[in-house]
Amino acid sequence: xxxxxxxxxxxxxxxxxxxxxxxxxxxxxxxxxxxxxxxxxxxxxxxxxxxxxxxxxxxxxxxxxxxxxxxxxxxxxxxxxxxxxxxxxxxxxxxxxxxxxxxxxxxxxxxxxxxxxxxxxxxxxxxxxxxxxxxxxxxxxxxxxxxxxxxxxxxxxxxxxxxxxxxxxxxxxxxxxxxxxxxxxxxxxxxxxxxxxxxxxxxxxxxxxxxxxxxxxxxxxxxxxxxxxxxxxxxxxxxxxxxxxxxxxxxxxxxxxxxxxxxxxxxxxxxxxxxxxxxxxxxxxxxxxx
Amino acid sequence: xxxxxxxxxxxxxxxxxxxxxxxxxxxxxxxxxxxxxxxxxxxxxxxxxxxxxxxxxxxxxxxxxxxxxxxxxxxxxxxxxxxxxxxxxxxxxxxxxxxxxxxxxxxxxxxxxxxxxxxxxxxxxxxxxxxxxxxxxxxxxxxxxxxxxxxxxxxxxxxxxxxxxxxxxxxxxxxxxxxxxxxxxxxxxxxxxxxxxxxxxxxxxxxxxxxxxxxxxxxxxxxxxxxxxxxxxxxxxxxxxxxxxxxxxxxxxxxxxxxxxxxxxxxxxxxxxxxxxxxxxxxxxxxxxxxxxxxxxxxxxxxxxxxxxxxxxxxxxxxxxxxxxxxxxxxxxxxxx
Amino acid sequence: xxxxxxxxxxxxxxxxxxxxxxxxxxxxxxxxxxxxxxxxxxxxxxxxxxxxxxxxxxxxxxxxxxxxxxxxxxxxxxxxxxxxxxxxxxxxxxxxxxxxxxxxxxxxxxxxxxxxxxxxxxxxxxxxxxxxxxxxxxxxxxxxxxxxxxxxxxxxxxxxxxxxxxxxxxxxxxxxxxxxxxxxxxxxxxxxxxxxxxxxxxxxxxxxxxxxxxxxxxxxxxxxxxxxxxxxxxxxxxxxxxxxxxxxx
Ligand SMILES: Nc1ncnc2c1ncn2[C@@H]1O[C@H](COP(=O)(O)OP(=O)(O)OP(=O)(O)O)[C@@H](O)[C@H]1O
Ligand SMILES: [Mg+2]
Numbered sequence: 050x051x052x053x054x055x056x057x058x059x060x061x062x063x064x065x066x067x068x069x070x071x072x073x074x075x076x077x078x079x080x081x082x083x084x085x086x087x088x089x090x091x092x093x094x095x096x097x098x099x100x101x102x103x104x105x106x107x108x109x110x111x112x113x114x115x116x117x118x119x120x121x122x123x124x125x126x127x128x129x130x131x132x133x134x135x136x137x138x139x140x141x142x143x144x145x146x147x148x149x150x151x152x153x154x155x156x157x158x159x160x161x162x163x164x165x166x167x168x169x170x171x172x173x174x175x176x177x178x179x180x181x182x183x184x185x186x187x188x189x190x191x192x193x194x195x196x197x198x199x200x201x202x203x204x205x206x207x208x209x210x211x212x213x214x215x216x217x218x219x220x221x222x223x224x225x226x227x228x229x230x231x232x233x234x235x236x237x238x239x240x241x242x243x244x245x246x247x248x249x250x251x252x253x254x255x256x257x258x259x260x261x262x263x264x265x266x267x268x269x270x271x272x273x274x275x276x277x278x279x280x281x282x283x284x285x286x287x288x289x290x291x292x293x294x295x296x297x298x299x300x301x302x303x304x305x306x307x308x309x310x311x312x313x314x315x316x317x318x319x320x321x322x323x324x325x326x327x328x329x330x331x332x333x334x335x336x337x338x339x
Numbered sequence: 340x341x342x343x344x345x346x347x348x349x350x351x352x353x354x355x356x357x358x359x360x361x362x363x364x365x366x367x368x369x370x371x372x373x374x375x376x377x378x379x380x381x382x383x384x385x386x387x388x389x390x391x392x393x394x395x396x397x398x399x400x401x402x403x404x405x406x407x408x409x410x411x412x413x414x415x416x417x418x419x420x421x422x423x424x425x426x427x428x429x430x431x432x433x434x435x436x437x438x439x440x441x442x443x444x445x446x447x448x449x450x451x452x453x454x455x456x457x458x459x460x461x462x463x464x465x466x467x468x469x470x471x472x473x474x475x476x477x478x479x480x481x482x483x484x485x486x487x488x489x490x491x492x493x494x495x496x497x498x499x500x501x502x503x504x505x506x507x508x509x510x511x512x513x514x515x516x517x518x519x520x521x522x523x524x525x526x527x528x529x530x531x532x533x534x535x536x537x538x539x540x541x542x543x544x545x546x547x548x549x550x551x552x553x554x555x556x557x558x559x560x561x562x563x564x565x566x567x568x569x570x571x572x573x574x575x576x577x578x579x580x581x582x583x584x585x586x587x588x589x590x591x592x593x594x595x596x597x598x599x600x601x602x603x604x605x606x607x608x609x610x611x612x613x614x615x616x617x618x619x620x621x622x623x624x625x626x627x628x629x630x631x632x633x634x635x636x637x638x639x640x641x642x643x644x645x646x647x648x649x650x651x652x653x654x655x656x657x658x659x660x661x662x663x664x665x666x667x668x669x670x671x672x673x674x675x676x
Numbered sequence: 677x678x679x680x681x682x683x684x685x686x687x688x689x690x691x692x693x694x695x696x697x698x699x700x701x702x703x704x705x706x707x708x709x710x711x712x713x714x715x716x717x718x719x720x721x722x723x724x725x726x727x728x729x730x731x732x733x734x735x736x737x738x739x740x741x742x743x744x745x746x747x748x749x750x751x752x753x754x755x756x757x758x759x760x761x762x763x764x765x766x767x768x769x770x771x772x773x774x775x776x777x778x779x780x781x782x783x784x785x786x787x788x789x790x791x792x793x794x795x796x797x798x799x800x801x802x803x804x805x806x807x808x809x810x811x812x813x814x815x816x817x818x819x820x821x822x823x824x825x826x827x828x829x830x831x832x833x834x835x836x837x838x839x840x841x842x843x844x845x846x847x848x849x850x851x852x853x854x855x856x857x858x859x860x861x862x863x864x865x866x867x868x869x870x871x872x873x874x875x876x877x878x879x880x881x882x883x884x885x886x887x888x889x890x891x892x893x894x895x896x897x898x899x900x901x902x903x904x905x906x907x908x909x910x911x912x913x914x915x916x917x918x919x920x921x922x923x924x925x
Binding site for chain 3: 218222225227229230231232
């Protein structure tokens with residue numbers, strides 16, 4: 050029982066970080082119907098940037114989150130204009146292939162720069178933990194969770210309260226109407242993609258403190274992120290966050306009892322979703338997306 | 340036989356005659372080896388095209404069935420003494436049929452969703468298969484992989500039997516592809532690609548049609564996997580079910596022309612040697628990935644429809660212009676043939 | 677009277693073929709112009725071309741003396757043409773109030789946007805009452821009201837309204853037409869498309885009949901209503917029931 054609760058706690062902490070990674074995926078899907086397979090490799094890219102900031106410049110990853118987000122935002126906007134905007138026909142399918150190519154391109158570039166050996170951002174508090182009610186909570190995981198929640202909070206605030214946020218939501222829910230009201234869908238898409246990539250990298254910066262990574266790690270990660278958006282319902286950020294928490298808990302608990310099969314639990318959930326609710330938890334009603 | 344099918348038959352016979360002659364003309368190991376991989380990718384691409392090209396579903400789990408076929412043969416090897424040379428080739432037939440049948444319930448589950456969701460879920464199939472291959476080490480040998488006895492073929496022409504077996508497989512899958520495209524069944528698949536809801540509304544039994552295409556794709560892919568396993572004699576999960584191989588198959592199909600009969604074959608013949616060459620010279624390194632990504636993007640942006648449709652369009656326009664210039668009393672169709 | 681919107685030889689379409697085959701139409705300042713015509717005549721296509729959603733292939737659209745052909749929807753909007761499209765155009769998961777604010781999206785001054793929103797909400801009680809609800813949770817008629825309200829956020833000179841009364845009950849329809857008249861009295865020019873041809877023409881100063889991508893007939897609203905030919909072809913049978921429907925509208 051104790052172990053079970055402990056698994057749930059760790060699962061929620063990790064789920065928060067996954068939620069940040071996956072919410073960017075959902076946002077991008079919602080705005081432009083692009084399934085960004087490169088989301089996971091951008092997480093790893095963020096991990097490497099934080100790793101470099103830490104080992105070379107001795108900047109704490111949690112401080113590096115902000116500059117990394119800004120740089121990766123610009124990177125994302127660039128990727129949008131270079132590779133995604135030109136896809137006019139059959140975007141839903143082609144974008145999967147194009148973003149996959151981008152993913153392996155980035156993977157290759159990371160391999161060139163950092164080699165393929167495993168790295169880890171080993172901060173001074175990386176091995177610390179503290180006790181709450183008999184549970185050993187690792188410090189980094191708590192920090193990572195808190196940072197993820199903070200960023201998600203900012204993102205939600207931006208989406209709810211600002212002009213840009215309204216435009217992003219409008220473009221998601223009814224692109225034609227948004228265009229009629231003067232929203233430049235292209236610009237909004239570029240910004241949305243930039244935000245998606247920068248949240249991925251921000252999550253990556255803290256992810257690299259928890260786990261070891263190499264350029265290849267994005268394969269495992271993208272499987273997890275995609276499972277999350279399938280469960281949450283494509284294009285729903287709220288769904289993605291809730292799904293990340295659910296899956297984080299399930300995977301952590303499975304990990305405690307059967308460590309080898311933890312990743313399988315993600316896909317097991319996908320099968321259940323397919324059987325009972327193909328549109329996911331928060332699938333947007335059909336007419337809203339047309 | 341109509342004029343078009345006769346021309347098509349002649350083309351097919353010509354190509355297969357050349358392919359049949361190849362290992363007897365060029366006996367260098369490396370040439371036959373690369374040609375074997377060319378054929379293998381052609382089989383995989385033609386099979387993928389059944390569901391990915393004809394029906395327009397981005398099916399990312401194909402390579403899981405390649406791995407399944409590979410493991411099926413390798414595991415059979417562990418328990419049944421099949422070592423006598425050509426017998427494993429024949430074992431591929433029941434394996435392929437079994438895989439095709441096994442894939443049907445999976446198809447029924449997966450085909451509940453479409454488009455991007457289908458792509459994601461099918462990618463999940465690949466990841467799940469990989470996890471099983473790694474973790475069921477009692478059966479698959481886990482990360483250490485699974486070996487088979489070395490095939491007892493003459494060293495000088497070692498690759499030849501595998502090459503010829505793969506050629507037979509290619510002929511079979513191409514026959515299926517051709518037959519499907521020509522039949523009412525093919526029309527149904529095209530209808531699904533155009534507008535699935537409308538097709539269903541018009542009474543096309545969309546599920547049946549998709550499931551059959553799916554099962555054929557999986558069965559042939561599995562047979563190719565089994566043959567590959569026997570050829571390289573030792574399989575590891577990360578090679579038997581490599582996502583990069585999956586996307587390579589798709590890239591080949593797109594390059595040649597998805598939804599066409601010969602496109603996937605052409606794409607495979609163009610890219611498989613390049614893939615082997617770069618894997619050899621760049622050794623699966625970072626450069627290899629970058630080159631692969633660049634090639635992928637080039638194809639996607641500059642040849643999204645593929646070589647075959649583009650060339651066919653060009654020729655058609657050229658002929659039409661020629662017909663107009665000739666402006667004789669004969670209808671254009673006569674000259675085309 | 678002067679024309680605010682003048683369309684000449686307009687050709688437009690979606691994929692291969694053209695849908696509009698040379699449309700000519702003038703809209704007078706301060707008028708209500710009503711376009712009627714059978715399904716698929718290209719009425720919606722015409723409005724979409726005016727508002728820049730669809731590119732014109734040939735011909736000209738003059739707004740206040742300058743050509744707006746080739747303008748983006750954003751610039752058409754900022755020149756002073758609002759468009760309430762035929763199909764649902766609210767953002768269903770956003771609140772009614774956020775929908776209204778989106779109407780002022782091209783304004784940079786957020787204080788001005790809020791002020792306009794308050795003004796518009798005064799005219800449309802539904803917006804005020806249910807400002808915090810998700811727009812998708814409103815009934816079809818209520819959604820239309822919010823759409824009209826939203827189109828007024830920029831105080832457009834010309835409002836394009838596509839089948840306002842579609843799916844509305846008789847009372848709401850009455851209300852909707854009332855709103856149009858009210859807007860018009862407040863100085864806005866209205867170009868509307870209407871399937872409820874009688875009711876539409878009844879409030880219109882000017883009417884036009886579109887068929888197969890061209891304007892077949894034009895005239896004052898009243899003259900079209902009285903025209904035997906128009907009545908037979910486009911207004912339905914002239915018997916007791918049709919007449920009584922016309923008189924209630
Ligand atoms: N998005 C589109 N893509 C392709 N064709 C379209 C599109 N929208 C409309 N059309 C075609 O354009 C033609 C005119 O359509 P339009 O919507 O302008 O008709 P309408 O006069 O508004 O009819 P209704 O009274 O039914 O609204 C129709 O034949 C329709 O098939
Ligand atoms: Mg219409």
